[in-house]
Each structure stands twice: as C-alpha cells, then as structure tokens.
Amino acid sequence: MHKLAGKKILLGITGGIAAYKSALLCRELKRLGADVRVIMTVAATHFITPLTLQALSGHTVHCDLFEAESDHGMGHIELARWADLVIIAPASANTIAKLAHGQADDLLTTTVLACDKPLSLAPAMNSLMWQHLATQANIQLLISRGVTVLGPAEGEQACGEQGPGRMLEAEQIAEHLQQQLNQELLAGKKVVVTAGPTWEAIDPVRGLTNHSSGKMGYELASALRDAGASITLISGPTALSPPAGVDYINITSAKEMTDAVMANVPSCDIFIGVAAVADYRPVSPAQQKIKKDADSLSIELVRNPDILAMVAALDDAPFTVGFAAETEKVVENAQKKLTAKGIHMIAANPVSGKNSAFNADSNELTLIDRDGISHLSRCSKPLLAQKLTKEIAQRYYETYPAKDS
C-alpha cells in the first residue's frame, strides 16, 4: 500500500557509518510512494556515494551549496519549499550541533534553516558522543523547538561500543514518518474556528476595527482540516482567500460573528476563537456619513457579547479555546481570561512591539490551561498552527476521553 503517496520527503544524509542505512531508507520511502530528494553533506559522501542515492531516489543528489544554486537545479530555497517533511538520517553529532545553533555553512544546514516544514532527526553515533552533555543539550534545544528525534536505539555499535547511538532501522524511521505525515488526529471531529478582525460601524463609511490579518486563524483552520477535522471558518474582513475544503462564513461585525458562532457550535466538538473581536461597538451608528461640523465628537460605545464565554456556558459546551492578544502582562492577563470566561485553554500572543503577532508571518504562543503553562516558540504561522493543532487535540481527548476514537 502506498501510504506515503504524493508526499515529498527531503532526506538529509550526514557523515556517519550508518549512512549505508540511508540507502535502505530511501528505497523504503520510495516503495511507500513518496517522492524523495536527497541532500548529502561532504562527510556523508565519504561513506556512501551520491550515485547510489541518485539511482535509488531517481533524482540528482545535492551536495554542494553553491553548485546547487548555480546549476539551475533546486537550490536550498527551492528544496526547502518543495518538501513536506525533512528527515536527516543519520544525523551526526556535528550536524545536530549546527542545527541547534542555527549554523548554515553547507547545503543541508542552510536548507533546514530556510525550511518551516516538520524536521525529524535519526541520530547515529558512538554512544559516548551521544551521551556527551553537549550533544544532549543540543538535542534538548532542538526538541524544545518542535524537532522530532527518532531513536537512537541501543546495542552493539560499529565502533565496538555498547549502548545508545545506533540509528533506527529504515522501516522504523519510515513508520514514524508515515505517522507524522498522515496524522488524522481529529478525524470525524467538527471544529468551528473564528478568524480576523471585526468591523463595528460608526457610520456607513467608517468603523472601529483592529490590526488582525486573519493569518493565524486561517492557518489553524488549514492545519485542523489536515488533521482530519471538518471545519467551519467564521471570518471577519481579511485580504485572505478561504482555505480549500472548509465551510466558510464571512461576517463583518461582532454581532454577526456571535450569531454565526451560536448557530454553528451546538453540533461541534471544538470551538477555537482566534478572531480579534471588538469588545465595544457604537450604540447607534449614524445612518449617513458624519460631517466634520463640530470641533469634537463623542461616540458612545456599548459592550459586545462575549462569544467565548457564551460558548463555554452552553449546556453541552464544546472544548473551547480562546486566543489572548495582549500588549502587556501576556501570561497574567491570559490566565485571568481563562478563568473569567470558563474556557478550557487559551493561547496567548504578544501584539505590541517587534514581536507582535498582528499581520506578521511568524508568531509564538504561550498555552495556558487549567493544569499549567507551556510555550510554543516562534516559528512560521503554518508550522505553529500544526503544533497548536496537536496540543489542542491532546487536551481535547484528555478532557473528553470517551470521544477518543
């Protein structure tokens, strides 16, 4: 069965004895239907020839940063864009150290740095190299950034040592990659997501709004869809095209968003409020454009409905996730919001200064639930959305174990 059909896998090979196993891995990934492109470090070419990998992958093997850029083939940016997933097997202690510290001095490390797709490493090295505090610190750093580390296994090593350091077998690595790429974590679940800003009319041509671009909510809707959920995306005015395969409801004001949410949540499993909903709206918007006759103008505002609190208060409330956009005391304010609204989880992001989430292509999130706080470090919004999807799914199934399918 072609479990990896259509998947684009970038296989990085570094300089270690286990490089011979990468040939088997390449063949196994091909057998499962994946399109495989290979990057080898110079050290790797001492252990296995690029010709072997070229024959197995069916594509030119890339080894040199500058050659790849100049030969009109795939340079590091094209390779980074092309891949659905990057696996480095074997991952040497040296390359692990370089990745941990953001070094980019060869084609493989430069490509990885330019790539926001999931990265997996299958380390292979002498057991003392593996256990060295430097290697362990590098590995922990990479794990904290969302890198998946496969193995290493324990056993007898090529160098005669006994202990951890053997690369996993090709079939085991392929199995992990299949799980990673085909995660249908939320198969059969219905999720309602709100995104973007709202627009509260002052008169027919002016309104109150905010800087939300909708990118995070749209990326999250895509990631949830990829995890198998059916999605209703309720969006305020944005410049974005709705993701394919989601039910899309376009609204303008907070009131319209409230009505659309309340009509759609009763049958949903998870509700995620990413939209930056206006807290207040003008009491009575002018019917005609307001003229600048007076020196000053007061607009009376009234509170909008609190959508998250309304959803959380429903009798059969879905697992409810809020977003907190804060300009100060991000965690403290988000914690208060979690309790005040009675929701299950909150994702807090800063929206002031150079790290503002608004309109940016990258973001970071602090996740707060009733059990504590964790952090998803800064990365592109698509990757962050994938990570957040996993976090939400995990907490959803913990909260409603009976719904685990």
Ligand SMILES: Cc1cc2nc3c(=O)[nH]c(=O)nc-3n(C[C@H](O)[C@H](O)[C@H](O)COP(=O)(O)O)c2cc1C
């Ligand atoms: C015979 C031999 C075997 C090696 N095996 C490994 C290994 O299994 N794992 C490892 O991390 N380094 C191993 N090394 C060291 C790496 O090849 C070396 O650190 C190199 O700089 C790695 O470069 P790369 O990370 O760019 O591929 C070995 C070196 C030699 C000479």
